[in-house]
Amino acid sequence: MPFAPIPKSLADLRRVPHLGNYEEARRTFSWEAARAELDGLPGGQGLNIAHEAVDRHACGPRRNKIALRWLGKNGESRDIRYDELGESTSRFANVLDQLGIVAGDRIYALLGRIPELYIAALGTLKHRSVFCPLFSAFGPEPIRARLQIGQGRVLVTTPELYTKKIAPLWAQLPDLEHVLVVGQPPAAGPAIHDLRALLERASSKYRIPPTDPDDQALLHFTSGTTGTPKGAIHVHAAVIAHQATGKLALDLHDEDIFWCTADPGWVTGTSYGIIAPLACGVTSIIDEADFEARRWYGILQDERVSVWYTAPTAIRSLMRVGTETAREYDLRPLRFLASVGEPLNPEAVVWGREAFGRPFHDNWWQTETGGIMIANYAALEVRPGSMGRPLPGIEAALVETLADGTIREITCPDEQGELALRPGWPSMFRGYWNEPARYAKCFASGYYLTGDLARRDADGYYWFVGRKDDVIKTSGHLIGPFEVESLLMEHPAVAEAGVIGKPDPVALEIVKAFVVLKPGRIGDAALMRDLLGFGRQRLGAAVAPKEIAFVESLPKTRSGKILRRLLKARELGLPEGDVSTLESA
Amino acid sequence: MNEVQIRETVLHVLGAIAPEADLSQLNPEARLRDQLDIDSMDFLNFVIGLHDELHVDIPEKDYGQLATLAGCVQYLIAAMGRPGSRRAE
Numbered sequence: 001m002p003f004a005p006i007p008k009s010l011a012d013l014r015r016v017p018h019l020g021n022y023e024e025a026r027r028t029f030s031w032e033a034a035r036a037e038l039d040g041l042p043g044g045q046g047l048n049i050a051h052e053a054v055d056r057h058a059c060g061p062r063r064n065k066i067a068l069r070w071l072g073k074n075g076e077s078r079d080i081r082y083d084e085l086g087e088s089t090s091r092f093a094n095v096l097d098q099l100g101i102v103a104g105d106r107i108y109a110l111l112g113r114i115p116e117l118y119i120a121a122l123g124t125l126k127h128r129s130v131f132c133p134l135f136s137a138f139g140p141e142p143i144r145a146r147l148q149i150g151q152g153r154v155l156v157t158t159p160e161l162y163t164k165k166i167a168p169l170w171a172q173l174p175d176l177e178h179v180l181v182v183g184q185p186p187a188a189g190p191a192i193h194d195l196r197a198l199l200e201r202a203s204s205k206y207r208i209p210p211t212d213p214d215d216q217a218l219l220h221f222t223s224g225t226t227g228t229p230k231g232a233i234h235v236h237a238a239v240i241a242h243q244a245t246g247k248l249a250l251d252l253h254d255e256d257i258f259w260c261t262a263d264p265g266w267v268t269g270t271s272y273g274i275i276a277p278l279a280c281g282v283t284s285i286i287d288e289a290d291f292e293a294r295r296w297y298g299i300l301q302d303e304r305v306s307v308w309y310t311a312p313t314a315i316r317s318l319m320r321v322g323t324e325t326a327r328e329y330d331l332r333p334l335r336f337l338a339s340v341g342e343p344l345n346p347e348a349v350v351w352g353r354e355a356f357g358r359p360f361h362d363n364w365w366q367t368e369t370g371g372i373m374i375a376n377y378a379a380l381e382v383r384p385g386s387m388g389r390p391l392p393g394i395e396a397a398l399v400e401t402l403a404d405g406t407i408r409e410i411t412c413p414d415e416q417g418e419l420a421l422r423p424g425w426p427s428m429f430r431g432y433w434n435e436p437a438r439y440a441k442c443f444a445s446g447y448y449l450t451g452d453l454a455r456r457d458a459d460g461y462y463w464f465v466g467r468k469d470d471v472i473k474t475s476g477h478l479i480g481p482f483e484v485e486s487l488l489m490e491h492p493a494v495a496e497a498g499v500i501g502k503p504d505p506v507a508l509e510i511v512k513a514f515v516v517l518k519p520g521r522i523g524d525a526a527l528m529r530d531l532l533g534f535g536r537q538r539l540g541a542a543v544a545p546k547e548i549a550f551v552e553s554l555p556k557t558r559s560g561k562i563l564r565r566l567l568k569a570r571e572l573g574l575p576e577g578d579v580s581t582l583e584s585a
Numbered sequence: 586m587n588e589v590q591i592r593e594t595v596l597h598v599l600g601a602i603a604p605e606a607d608l609s610q611l612n613p614e615a616r617l618r619d620q621l622d623i624d625s626m627d628f629l630n631f632v633i634g635l636h637d638e639l640h641v642d643i644p645e646k647d648y649g650q651l652a653t654l655a656g657c658v659q660y661l662i663a664a665m666g667r668p669g670s671r672r673a674e
């Protein structure tokens with residue numbers, strides 16, 4: 001084994017870990033017991049995420065504790081105590097009431113990491129409406145698709161994002177009734193509101209109505225190989241898993257300062273950037289700015305971050321900056337490092353020891369699972385390159401789907417299969433918005449099929465192998481090739497497009513498009529620039545292709561489907577495999 | 586290479602990464618990432634592009650100094666004047 005397992009000793013831990021003995025924790029854990037650690041709504045009125053994350057602390061011993069410490073990109077900062085967060089989220093819920101919004105309505109946010117994003121998320125949950133975050137770097141196309149699919153009734157955004165991305169689209173969004181802007185409304189009209197003015201006028205008292213644990217709470221969009229983006233629905237019971245995994249996988253303790261660097265536009269930034277740390281009652285750091293090595297080291301040092309949850313792209317960038325830079329900072333409070341988004345290469349796991357005196361702990365989960373499913377733990381040996389072992393309460397397996405649609409479970413060590421999970425954990429998605437057939441296709445023989453390929457070693461550690469489908473993993477985000485191909489084909493010069501993830505040392509993959517031009521169009525530098533710009537303008541930099549190649553034709557199956565795998569094999573100079581179903585073979 | 590040429594080179598490299606942007610409207614003192622739709626991969630490509638055009642090494646710990654157009658120009662003037670740097674003629 002090129003990277004030896006990293007043992008743990010009690011001295012490494014500094015705190016008695018929530019999970020000390022793995023086998024015993026798996027044996028004794030139950031979701032009922034995890035549920036019992038939460039309060040539930042007063043009077044047995046059910047279970048609501050916002051009560052567990054905010055209100056129970058706001059009227060308890062943590063009321064004066066800092067819930068969120070916000071760091072602005074221009075050096076400003078703002079502390080929000082639990083009691084203040086309780087009041088501001090109540091105001092938001094009252095604003096929704098005043099607008100005639102009801103339980104189950106979808107409230108979207110298109111915001112950078114500013115305090116109002118967190119207030120809107122938790123206020124929406126109090127109100128029992130459904131919160132749907134959009135990544136603020138999305139271009140107009142991904143925004144339009146997601147707002148249309150989820151039939152958003154309210155959107156919270158900034159004046160700048162409104163003017164640039166929403167105003168030109170609004171006519172195509174018949175369900176969107178209200179836009180709440182953080183700042184001076186850029187246009188007049190009964191449907192555009194100044195959110196801060198509304199919050200100020202609203203009452204700071206709000207009693208959360210009875211909430212069924214199975215009531216819809218969150219809508220998170222993700223991408224498949226084909227078709228439109230899918231809206232994964234999560235329910236209020238998910239908070240049971242958020243709190244339990246916050247403790248078991250991230251080892252959050254009351255006195256921790258926690259920094260999850262993910263943007264709430266993606267599921268990690270909501271589950272672990274908003275809900276889990278608050279449910280665990282810790283202080284959470286929010287940085288408005290984007291990644292910059294010295295800024296990040298400065299935050300880790302100055303805020304005395306003790307538990308840090310970040311992503312491989314950032315870790316690899318820090319590695320490139322060099323260990324000496326890390327050593328310039330006093331990072332002694334840091335005691336637990338975790339990573340998610342894509343598999344963390346073993347070099348980076350080990351580099352954690354060199355730079356911070358402790359390894360990174362990779363873990364695995366996805367939008368559909370709502371919370372961490374497989375993890376390396378504070379108290380357990382880390383196997384560099386492995387995603388770790390299933391959490392207590394999670395039953396994982398590797399399976400092969402047979403020709404008749406049933407599955408075969410793989411039990412031999414080190415044999416590759418599709419990672420599958422036994423449904424039943426509270427943060428499991430309960431549907432794709434308005435697409436029951438697509439949801440049903442995710443299950444077979446009593447398993448949820450994740451679409452990720454993995455293997456398991458003889459000791460039960462799981463190792464990521466790749467995706468079963470053509471979904472692209474870039475900088476921790478999933479991108480559906482179809483969404484990008486469809487957009488490129490709207491360009492007047494493009495006849496066809498095939499999009500793949502091209503391996504990249506920093507981002508894991510980057511989006512690369514192979515484009516067939518219409519007859520008479522010439523693939524010169526000017527057209528290349530035009531197409532790159534077209535993609536960026538419509539999809540946003542986070543989704544648009546970073547590279548475009550002009551090709552004569554695309555490889556296809558006899559039925560006309562683009563063979564993205566073959567495009568990828570050619571890009572990598574790999575053997576092209578079985579080409580018997582190829583059109584041009 | 587003088588300041589004007591360096592500024593033009595910076596804008597040229599930016600234009601290749603974000604061809605959709607109207608770079609004549611850039612505020613030189615404001616962050617590039619607040620004015621242009623640039624993600625971290627774009628930023629890395631920007632630095633690689635500057636290196637290819639100007640033959641200066643830009644260590645990652647200095648990336649913070651490239652946050653604005655004015656910062657880029659200032660940094661590059663200093664970097665190109667450093668002993669051992671390969672001057673682009």
